[in-house]
Amino acid sequence: MDQAPGSPQGPDDQGPQPAQSAPVCYRHPGRETGVRCTRCERPICPECMVSASVGFQCPECVRGAAGTGVSPTAARPRTIAGGTVTADPRLITKILIGINIAVFIAVRSSSSLLNDLYLIGEWPPAPFVPTEGVAEGEWYRMFTAMFTHEAPWHIAFNMLSLWWLGGPLEAALGRARYIALYLVSGLAGGALTYLIESPTTASLGASGAIFGLFGATAVLVRRLNYDMRPIIALLVINLIFTFGWSNIAWQAHIGGLVGGLVIGYAMVHAPRERRNLVQYGSCVLFLAVIVGVTLLRTAQLT
CATH class of the missing domain: 1.20.1540.10 (Rhomboid-like)
Known part of the structure; x- marks a missing residue:
C-alpha cells in the first residue's frame, strides 16, 4: 500500500529505490570499477591503481604526495607487484x-x-x-x-x-x-x-x-x-x-x-x-x- 504524503516511514516501509549504476574510473569514464583511491576516494580502474600500504591510490595522489616531505615509501607507494610508479606507464x-x-x-x-x-x-x-x-x-x-x-x-x-x-x-x-x-x-x-x-x-x-x-x-x-x-x-x-x-x-x-x-x-x-x-x-x-x-x-x- 502506498504511504500518504507526510506520514512517517518505517524501516520496512521504504519504497523501491532507484537502481544505482556502478561507478566508473575518473580517468577512464568507460570502465566500471569498485575500487576507490584511499586518499581522494575517486573511483579508479586497474590501470590507474597504485598499490599502497592500505588499499590503492590514484596516480595524481601519488605524484602529489611526492613533494610533501613524507618518506619515499609512504609518498610513492608501489604497484601491485612492487614496481615503482612512473609518470608514463607505457x-x-x-x-x-x-x-x-x-x-x-x-x-x-x-x-x-x-x-x-x-x-x-x-x-x-x-x-x-x-x-x-x-x-x-x-x-x-x-x-x-x-x-x-x-x-x-x-x-x-x-x-x-x-x-x-x-x-x-x-x-x-x-x-x-x-x-x-x-x-x-x-x-x-x-x-x-x-x-x-x-x-x-x-x-x-x-x-x-x-x-x-x-x-x-x-x-x-x-x-x-x-x-x-x-x-x-x-x-x-x-x-x-x-x-x-x-x-x-x-x-x-x-x-x-x-x-x-x-x-x-x-x-x-x-x-x-x-x-x-x-x-x-x-x-x-x-x-x-x-x-x-x-x-x-x-x-x-x-
Whole structure:
C-alpha cells in the first residue's frame, strides 16, 4: 500500500529505490570499477591503481604526495607487484613497439638482414647458404627473432596486441618486472620452437612474448578478482587461430603462454617480505630451463 504524503516511514516501509549504476574510473569514464583511491576516494580502474600500504591510490595522489616531505615509501607507494610508479606507464611498451617497427623497416629494405635475425635450428648441408643456425652457435637468434617481422599484417597484429595488453601490465608490474616478463616469455616461445620444430624451419615474430602477456594478464585479472570471461574468450580465439591456421609456430605461442603464466603468477603473488627474491628468482629459474632446453636440442642436432 502506498504511504500518504507526510506520514512517517518505517524501516520496512521504504519504497523501491532507484537502481544505482556502478561507478566508473575518473580517468577512464568507460570502465566500471569498485575500487576507490584511499586518499581522494575517486573511483579508479586497474590501470590507474597504485598499490599502497592500505588499499590503492590514484596516480595524481601519488605524484602529489611526492613533494610533501613524507618518506619515499609512504609518498610513492608501489604497484601491485612492487614496481615503482612512473609518470608514463607505457614507456617500455612504446620502446618495444619502436624497436619492432625499426627492425621491420630494416628487414624490408635488406633480405640478407632477415636471414641473420630469424630463428632457425640449422641449415642442411649447402655451402652456398651463408646462414648457420642456433645449433651452430648462433644463440642470438633466440633473441633477435622476437623483434623480427616480415609481413605487414604480422607486425600490425602483434603491435596492436602489444599496445592493448602491454600498457595495463606495465602499469601494474612496473618497468623492470614488465620487461623481464616480456623477454622471458619470448625466449620461452623460441626455446619450445627450437626443441619441437624441424631444425630447418625458420620462425620469427613477437607472438611468443605477446602470448606471455596474455598469460600474465589472465593472472592479474584473477588476482584483482575481475571478470575473467573477456580475457579467456580472447585467449581462446587466439588459440583457435594458432592451431587452425597454417604457417603459425604454435610452439612459440604455447611456450610464451606458459612463460607468461608462470612469471606473471610469481610477479603478482610474491609475498611482500620476499618479493624481489621470488619475482626475479622465478625469472632466473625459468631462464635456466630455457637454456637447458636449448642445450638439449643442440646436443640432438650436433
